[in-house]
Amino acid sequence: MRNQNTGTTALDDAVYKDVVVVGNGPSGMMLSYLLAGNVPYYTGQPHPADEMLTARLRSSATGGSLLDQDLQFLSQGLEGRSRSPVSLLADMLLHPCADMGLDYPSLLEWRHEPFLQVDHVVLGKGPPGGVWQMMDGNVLTISLGSWMELPDFPFRQWEAIHTAGGPQHFRNSRVPARSVARYYSDYVQAKKLGRFFRNSAVVTAITPLEPQSPSSACKNQSEVSGPEVRARWRIDGYDATSSVTFSYVCRDVVLATGGHDVPNMLHVPGELENPSWVMHNLSQLEKVLDTIAANQGMCRCRNGTARGAQCDPVVIVGAGLSAADAVIAARFRGLPVVHVFRSRTPQFSGRQLPEDMYPEYHKVHQMMNDRGRSYRLYTALAEHKVLEITSDRKVRLQSPDGKVVVCTASVVAVLIGSRPNLSILPPELNLAGDSSRPVDCHANPVQVELFSYAAVRAPEGMYAMGPLVGDNFVRFIQGGTLAVATDIHKNSSRKEEMIL
Ligand SMILES: Cc1cc2nc3c(=O)[nH]c(=O)nc-3n(C[C@H](O)[C@H](O)[C@H](O)COP(=O)(O)OP(=O)(O)OC[C@H]3O[C@@H](n4cnc5c(N)ncnc54)[C@H](O)[C@@H]3O)c2cc1C
Structure with missing residues (x-):
């Protein structure tokens, strides 16, 4: 059945999306930017401090975007303040030499390629920005202001425009949580992501679907790619304002629910x-x-x-x-x-x-x-x-x-302290590295594949990112975004090839 308003296909009362992202904080926002068809390319400039990285980037960048590259090869031997190689890679490209206190321009440029847009929705309890919309606005960030920024939207440029007449923060300074919250709200607008966001949407359950055999669901070749076959997950929830319930079915679900929902x-x-x-x-x-x-x-x-x-x-x-x-x-x-x-x-x-x-x-x-x-x-x-x-x-x-x-x-x-709330998953699905204990963002994060961020202990089509996997700072979340988007794109094109 075709839904005339949204152009999506409904199964029972559920709306089909290729990807459902649960959580509309910085993790969900960054991923939505990539899934909206915005693609990072290496600029070709040398990395100021890592010749080997430059050599690897130059040898792999044959005109393709970073989403087409081998992230494992590119992140070989990188060291820094994150345990995730792909987080280190993204950080070294976006903020070269940041830990040395230097301020080099990003080695990535962004291009909009509409044919790479993925049909997706980002669901979140509150307004976009996650934990930053809940914090006391006067508290200063731990990170420098520019480390809080999201792809292709320089924080300092935004600050120069939006706090004109107010206090300006220099590169080596922290910023009030109030500014970060506003910057994140503006990001969704500036990058035209609003159409992918469903805010005030509380997810209550994520359930794996029984695999459907093509023969039972569809009769001819063209229908094999239809949502009946591709849907692997069901997402249920309700609208916090109207209490109206909603359901999605999707091929891939991304957990971006952060690590601060339940106070200890x-x-x-x-x-x-x-x-x-x-x-x-x-x-x-x-x-x-x-x-x-x-x-x-x-x-x-x-x-x-x-x-x-x-x-x-x-x-x-x-x-x-x-x-x-x-x-x-x-x-x-x-x-x-x-x-x-x-x-x-x-x-x-x-x-x-x-x-x-x-x-x-x-x-x-x-x-x-x-x-x-x-x-x-x-x-x-x-x-x-x-x-x-x-x-x-x-x-x-x-x-x-x-x-x-x-x-x-x-x-x-x-x-x-606080911890994540993963009660939306079936009880038997414990995604933590040590599955005998609950997920803890620091001591026992969700175990993911290093270069795809696919959840190791979940059925196919589930990813996790952000503090849930131990990437606790915005600066290091960008690598996870890159890994998830790369894997989703690779899987999509593999399926299209199979159908052709
Ligand atoms: C006090 C404090 C200070 C911090 N300071 C810094 C700092 O200076 N620098 C830095 O880089 N990081 C800092 N952080 C870390 C912070 O976690 C990250 O900055 C970032 O917010 C993580 O992004 P996220 O999108 O993964 O998670 P979050 O920002 O937590 O967003 C997740 C969103 O998902 C929503 N959600 C959860 N469950 C559901 C559900 N069932 N249905 C719908 N929506 C749901 C949540 O309500 C939340 O809005 C700080 C954290 C705290 C708590």
């Missing part, structure tokens, strides 16, 4: 019973802190007491960068902080973050190690464990010597 929990009594003042999310915390600070401001105006003296402390649990952001947010508003963490000498990834670029994190690190002795309105409780949070806002903690300490909180922020 302490699993202590009281943690979930009081959501208005016990939270697991930095942007929600910021809003509550604004209210507390506003109330404190009123107190000070009336009776002149020092800001913060009137309110119970903000209890922050966790030793990572989000917990550090929470400490900064509370102190910025003059609110007292009790900072609870398990380690004796916290390190967060601070060791890899140079002090001149990340002074705020180094400051928090210093405060944690100093145990807050030298800092007003800040108390660090190292090696403490939360036992319980009671409804009268008491947090019961256990100190390293086993004593129980009780602290009254105005608000509690539990910021101890």
